[in-house]
Amino acid sequence: MPVTIDTEKCGKIENCPGEGLCIKICEKGALVEKDGDVALVPENCDDCDLCIQNCPNQAISKV
Amino acid sequence: MSSVEREGDESRSLKHINEKCVGCGICASICPTKSIKNGPVLPIARGLVDMDYVNINEKSCCLCGLCAAACPFDALEFKIDGEDIKNMDDYPKWIKDAAIDSEACIYCKACETACPQDAIRVQRTLPNREDLVIGEIGVDQDKCISCKICEELCPGDAITVQKTGRNEYETVVDEDKCVYCLVCKRACPTDAIKAVCSSCAYQDYKFDPETFKTHGDTILNPDSCVNCGWCQEICPVDAAVVTKPFEGEASFDDEAECKGDSCHACQDVCPCNAIEIVDGQSVIDQKVCVLCGACANVCPQKCIQINRTKINLENVRSKSWNNILSSLTSGTGK
Structure with a gap:
């Protein structure tokens, strides 16, 4: 089951303390930049949960 | 770099050395005042963020020195009145150690290649090639018919048949390249090459094995x-x-x-x-x-x-x- 992004907690990449760390840390291409936001590509998600653990805003989770 | 320093009856200082730290979290887990927090270890290790592995809360750190004593990588340096507690009798001592016996070492560099921290340097001097390859070779130019069979066969590119006149040739052996394998001698159709490998002929007994050895020094950076x-x-x-x-x-x-x-x-x-x-x-x-x-x-x-x-x-x-x-x-x- 792919992850979910809480857009309110996430905010714009330009305001992210990790400068879009989740995108850089995901090697499956499941998180991408889209108009300054982080967007999810669910079919690429491998459920490794690295993004959940490393998001500085705790904006990524699994419901 | 994270550090804490305070003056009281004595002066105490704690310094975190990020270059030695791996972000293992041992210090954070044992700090009695919970004053140590790890930074984002994986992003730091991957070079995605420029931060320290460890952050020490200067206000709550009681400067007890336990973190420095227990860090297995010596990444925390704790000093009392300028002296490192690692050198003080009253404080714990690691018995962890790594040593390489320079006498037993054959300077193969296997450790240098395998060391994940690039902590080992092998400096070595190889034996002289001339001491290892010993022999004699000569070409009887009168018998030689300049057929170039030896030149074509020589595995060390040591033989050249040089033109010296209108239809005159000379077969020349470069003794720096020749290893006295005797391929040329065996193949010569006119038996013009006289050669001997001293090492084979004398079965090594004539030679001092010391001259065949690689010497050196293996240095481990603690x-x-x-x-x-x-x-x-x-x-x-x-x-x-x-x-x-x-x-x-x-x-x-x-x-x-x-x-x-x-x-x-x-x-x-x-x-x-x-x-x-x-x-x-x-x-x-x-x-x-x-x-x-x-x-x-x-x-x-x-x-x-x-x-x-x-x-x-x-x-x-x-x-x-x-x-x-x-x-x-x-x-x-x-």
Whole structure:
């Protein structure tokens, strides 16, 4: 089951303390930049949960 | 760099050395005042963020020095009145160690190549080639018909048939290149080449074996060594001896869902090159693991458990320190 992004907690990449760390840390291409936001590509998600653990805003989770 | 310094009856200072730190979290787990927090270990290890592995809360740190005493990588430096507690009789002493016996070493560089921290330098002088390759060779130019068979066959490119006149040739042997393999001599149709390999002819007994040896020096830098044991594992002559900071085992939960291929966080933070991803799963090589626990902390699936049975730290005189340190060997991995 792919992850979910809480857009309110996430905010714009330009305001992210990790400068879009989740995108850089995901090697499956499941998180991408889209108009300054982080967007999810669910079919690429491998459920490794690295993004959940490393998001500085705790904006990524699994419901 | 994170540091704390205070003056009282005595002056005490704690300094974190990020270059030596691996973000294992041992200091944070044992700090009695919970004043140490780890930075984002995996992003730091991958070079995605420029931050320190450890942040010390200057206000709450009581400058007890326990973190510095227990850091297996010597990444925390604690001084009282300018003197490092590692040199003071009253404080704990690691019996972790790594040493390479220069007498036994054959300077093969296996340890230098294997060392994950680039802590070993092998400086070596090879024997002289002239001392190893010994023989004699000569061409009887009167018998030589300049057929060039020797030139074509010579595996060392040591023979050339040079034109010296209108239809005159000379067969010349470069003795710096010739190894007296005698291929030319055997193949010469006119028996014009006289050659002998002294090494074969005299079966080495004429020669001093000392002149065949590689000499050198193998230097281990204790500042970057993490006592992982790679040098000991790989040394073909048992010249390297390593005592690790902890004894025990890192165990892998086969039930947990390791996503080795896409995650490999454990592999990236391991200071010992002890982890390999095999068939999409993380595999820990116990022989070169120091049980620091950095991998267990960054694993999002909690696949790895560190079970330490012994800490090789001696002379822990304080009862309270002993109590806290025992949490490192209680098998919780925290």
